[in-house]
């Protein structure tokens with residue numbers, strides 16, 4: 001298996017975010033990617049640089065206006081007297097049908113829906129290479145690799161067509177799925193990050209060519225709060241093509257693996273041609289978010305179950321924050337996945 005990674009993804013180095021209203025150190029640090037890369041290479045994966053496929057692979061998912069915003073907002077923001085070093089929102093529309101403001105401050109409120117997506121000079125560049133990493137992994141699978149691991153960073157599953165949130169700017173899993181759809185008819189995205197994959201859900205909510213399944217800590221008391229409930233099943237053509245499996249805070253291996261079985265039943269019922277795995281490692285018992293209590297061995301079992309599906313697959317890195325176990329958790333997942341195949 002190959003690990004796709006570009007050092008360009010390390011330039012994005014966010015400093016702050018708001019945690020329960022308080023300024024805090026941003027946990028989505030470049031060191032995460034370095035630790036994950038070391039673990040992937042120690043597992044025997046071969047490193048490959050992504051190619052630049054141009055902005056078209058991104059505009060298959062995101063609006064032109066949003067891409068323009070991400071590329072220009074930091075420069076425009078920097079011209080405002082007394083503005084913060086990193087772009088952060090302080091005003092939001094009641095509804096996004098309210099009209100599109102001309103002002104930089106207004107546009108930040110329109111496109112960034114929470115306090116965890118600071119934008120600095122390098123953010124677009126790194127997010128773009130993160131998307132290229134996912135696109136490259138998908139193209140590898142299209143040209144015959146059975147499985148490919150995209151070490152994508154910043155992560156993507158909270159970002160939708162024109163919204164950034166939850167440390168995510170561009171939706172890498174959706175980019176991978178769109179690439180796979182150039183050859184395959186039906187794709188299943190299965191999201192094992194501890195947080196609900198609300199961006200991915202939103203992107204494909206009204207479509208029947210992509211099944212989205214997410215297992216996550218119950219949003220009743222956990223980010224992203226507004227989405228991730230079991231009654232969100234898709235709408236229109238997409239009705240029945242979204243499945244959410246919210247689990248209680250603190251869920252451990254045994255109950256998680258039961259939920260995964262039910263998620264995989266939904267996947268096999270859908271009969272997809274290929275799989276995208278949104279691989280968050282933040283359900284681990286030592287992850288700073290403390291949403292669940294999955295063990296390192298548990299990630300091996302999750303990987304094994306997913307590997308058994310036996311479909312061509314792109315594994316896309318999502319969350320998983322700095323702890324001593326981060327690298328071991330990835331290694332355990334990848335070894336389990338390969339054993340399951």
Ligand SMILES: [Zn+2]
Nearest residue numbers: 193195282319
């Ligand atoms: Zn997460």
